[in-house]
Structure formats: structure tokens, C-alpha cells
Amino acid sequence: MSKLKVYNTLKREVEEFQPIDPPFVGLYVCGPTVYSEVHIGNVRTFVSFDLIYRYLLHQGYKVRYVRNITDVGHLLDDSDEDKISKKARLENIEPMEVVQRYTLDFHKVMDAFNALPPSIEPTATGHLIEQIELIESIIDTGFAYEANGSVYFDVEAYNRDNDYGKLSGRNTDDLISNTRDLDGQSDKRSPLDFALWKKAEPEHIMKWNSPWGLGFPGWHLECSVMSTKYLGPTFDIHGGGMDLKFPHHECEIAQAKAGYGKDPVKYWLHTNMLTFEGGKMSKSEGTGITPRELMTGEHPLLTQAYDPMTIRFFMLQAHYRSTLDFSNEALQAAEKGNKRLMQAMADLNDLPTSDSSSVDVADLRSRIVQAMDDDFNSPIAIAHMFEMVKWVNLIKDGKETITAADLKELQEFSSMFVHDVLGLKDERSASLDNNKVDGLMQMVLEIRNEAKTNRDFSTADSIRDKLAQLGFEIKDGKEGTTYTIK
Numbered sequence: 001m002s003k004l005k006v007y008n009t010l011k012r013e014v015e016e017f018q019p020i021d022p023p024f025v026g027l028y029v030c031g032p033t034v035y036s037e038v039h040i041g042n043v044r045t046f047v048s049f050d051l052i053y054r055y056l057l058h059q060g061y062k063v064r065y066v067r068n069i070t071d072v073g074h075l076l077d078d079s080d081e082d083k084i085s086k087k088a089r090l091e092n093i094e095p096m097e098v099v100q101r102y103t104l105d106f107h108k109v110m111d112a113f114n115a116l117p118p119s120i121e122p123t124a125t126g127h128l129i130e131q132i133e134l135i136e137s138i139i140d141t142g143f144a145y146e147a148n149g150s151v152y153f154d155v156e157a158y159n160r161d162n163d164y165g166k167l168s169g170r171n172t173d174d175l176i177s178n179t180r181d182l183d184g185q186s187d188k189r190s191p192l193d194f195a196l197w198k199k200a201e202p203e204h205i206m207k208w209n210s211p212w213g214l215g216f217p218g219w220h221l222e223c224s225v226m227s228t229k230y231l232g233p234t235f236d237i238h239g240g241g242m243d244l245k246f247p248h249h250e251c252e253i254a255q256a257k258a259g260y261g262k263d264p265v266k267y268w269l270h271t272n273m274l275t276f277e278g279g280k281m282s283k284s285e286g287t288g289i290t291p292r293e294l295m296t297g298e299h300p301l302l303t304q305a306y307d308p309m310t311i312r313f314f315m316l317q318a319h320y321r322s323t324l325d326f327s328n329e330a331l332q333a334a335e336k337g338n339k340r341l342m343q344a345m346a347d348l349n350d351l352p353t354s355d356s357s358s359v360d361v362a363d364l365r366s367r368i369v370q371a372m373d374d375d376f377n378s379p380i381a382i383a384h385m386f387e388m389v390k391w392v393n394l395i396k397d398g399k400e401t402i403t404a405a406d407l408k409e410l411q412e413f414s415s416m417f418v419h420d421v422l423g424l425k426d427e428r429s430a431s432l433d434n435n436k437v438d439g440l441m442q443m444v445l446e447i448r449n450e451a452k453t454n455r456d457f458s459t460a461d462s463i464r465d466k467l468a469q470l471g472f473e474i475k476d477g478k479e480g481t482t483y484t485i486k
């Protein structure tokens, strides 16, 4: 279908993308843990996969996009406490209230960034039965053991015939020597073993019955279960932030191989990290800026508010595998760039045409497709798109020419690429309901025409002038009166 190439983290090289069962593509992306506002770094990951999803759809693939909601099992680094439980305990509310609040909040942020919803958005708590079943089959194959009401994955047993660490490029010897031995009280046979099921201590509020007593699932398990349930035991693309490569994705591979007998994923894709002025973005350093703070400008490090489309444009101007450095200067430059692009998109509807074209639309189109086929290289594709911006101004000035047919192709292609693939909306018109504005304008123009028919030219002119002040330009032509928004 296409010549799409993707960088596969598993092979550490760029490979031709060949879906297992074309035209179908299974895409799984690790979603958020809904215990607080989504981190802007995660937003970048979801915007990157939104671009990938949109491009695959545009290529004609039938994509089933699964992105989960982690609503149990994600433990705090330094304890056995669940992130959601902790929030619920501190605020004295139900864990599911925490989940509900931050799931809704996450959806609002995704909408603001114009990210398409996934085909399925399953939750970990909605798949406990399947998680328990997978644990049972991993115990059956001899790669997991029960200890004191918890169940652990036996990394050493698995590693005898498999390669634990192949995704993240680690080996078990190094991993063991790097492990701080925190837990004398641990029930694990080896510090590398990870929990499939954790026994719930009496104070733990999120717990379920299981063959091993009251407890809750380990975090890695849900993704194995939900990706297999909706995409099959081996599917095309698994994505996530690169911080998830180890241990999360490594554990997913091990669980799937041990429990379902198959390598789960053909192409592993990972997005890179965000920094702020070259430094790590972190709450403790005061550089942990939330999407909402970016959109309102309410953060000591921000000099202004940024439109979500500016932020999206800014994110897409870096390749998803490069780090992306936030700063006010960079965001302001993106704001200008995005405005220029949107202005050119609007101006495309209103360009003079000629008998011949001095611009090569087909060539531009093929260069943009080539860039996107090269592991979704949006920065290069956007750079090419700015040639269109240049053309628009030169054609307006009569320094370049375009035929009506070429202009139509340029309009269609630009709209497809900018709106459908990059997912950029023109916020200047998005804040208005276009149909209502048009209805209102038609009414005003009718009143003005009536005034003209009645030879009441001062009223007609006054309406025209007031509309001009509001940015509506009126043109009286043979076909009647039309307006444009400046």
C-alpha cells in the first residue's frame, strides 16, 4: 500500500511497515494512570500517536486503536501503595471518584489538543477476570510462583529460554548488580521478579478476590491482557513513552510469551521525553507544567498563555523520537509559525489563477508524503508545507502563477495534510459556530440590501463600515453581496 518505514525499538532499526493482516492494523498505546492531571510529557506521547494513527488512517489502513486507562495497580516507586489509592485516602473519597475525575479531565485535554479518541479505551479494573486468568496460565507454564498471597513472575526461569531485556537492551546480570537490595522482607525469589498479583494489606482500599486471596493486579499485567483481548496475541504496533520500555514493556513481552506463548508485538514505537529550557520537567523542580497551566499561562515560568493548537504545532515540529525542549521563546515562535500556516490555508481559497503553473504541486505533495513515510517525520513534512505558505504570498503578488486545477489540488492536499493528518484546527474560526455566524451575516446583508433598495445609502454604508470594523469585508458583485472574514 505504502512505502511507510518505522523505527522498531525492538530491532533498533528502521524497517518497512508490513501489517500482519492488511488492511487491518492493531495499535496499542499505554494510556494514563488517572490519579492526577495528565503530564504534558504524556500529552506529547498521545499527540505523537495521534499523528501516527491519523497517518495510518490516511494511508487507507483500517486501524483499531486501543489506549487503556490505568485505574488500579500503578504503585508509587517507594512503597506498595497504589497511586490512585493514595489520592483517594488523602482526599477521603472513593478511588473510583479519583478515576472518574481524572479520566474526564484527560478527555478534555485530549479534545483541546484535537487528538482523535481511540477505538477502544479499556480500563484495568474492567479486566480483572482476564488478568487473573493470565496469571493462572503463567503459573501453569512454570514462569510464576505464589508467595504469601502474592504472585511473582519468575524472571530467571523465563530467561533460560527467552531473552528478558531484549527490548530495552539490558541483560539480567547487569540488572541484578544494579538492584539495590531494599527488601529483606520481600517474598520475591530474585530482585528482578515482578508482581503479577499483590496481596492487599488490611489498610489497602482497592482489592479483589482471587485464587490467592484478597489483592490487586500488578501494573504490567493489564496491558498484556487488554492488548491481547482486543488486538490478538500478536499485533502490529505497541507504543508508549520511552520511559516505559523498562520495566513496563519488557514485562509485557515476558508475560505474553509466558502466558500466551507468543511474542506480542511486531513493531515497538517509543516517543522521546520533554524538557524545559534544557532541564528535566519535574514537579519537585518547579518545572512540572500541566497542560492547563500552558493553556492559561498560570505558571511562574510562563510569560503568556498558549493555545493548544500552538502547543500541538510545536510538538509536531519535532520528530517523535527526538527530545522536545519547551521554552517561552520556542512556543512563541511556534505560535507565529502556526498562525502563518493558518493564514495561508485561508488565503488558498482566494488565489488568482493563471493559464500555467510556475509552482510544482505534485512534487511538493510527493516530498511531504516521503517525509511522513520516513518514520512519520512531521518536522520535515511541515518544513515542506511552508513552501506552500511562501507560494501563496508570491502568487498573491503575481510573482508565481498557478492553474485552477493545480490550485484545487493544492487546496485539497493542504487541507488533508494540515487538518486531517497533522490535526491542526484554525482556532480563529473554531471559537465561533460557523453556521450561526453565516446565518447572522446573511440576515445583516439582507437588511443592508433592503436599505439599498429603498435608496437609504447612509444606512447601507454604515452597516458596511461597522462590519469592516469587526473584521468582515463586504463585496458587492454581480452574484450579489458576499463577505470575507479578515
Ligand SMILES: [Zn+2]
Pocket: 029, 030, 031, 223, 248
Ligand atoms: Zn502499558
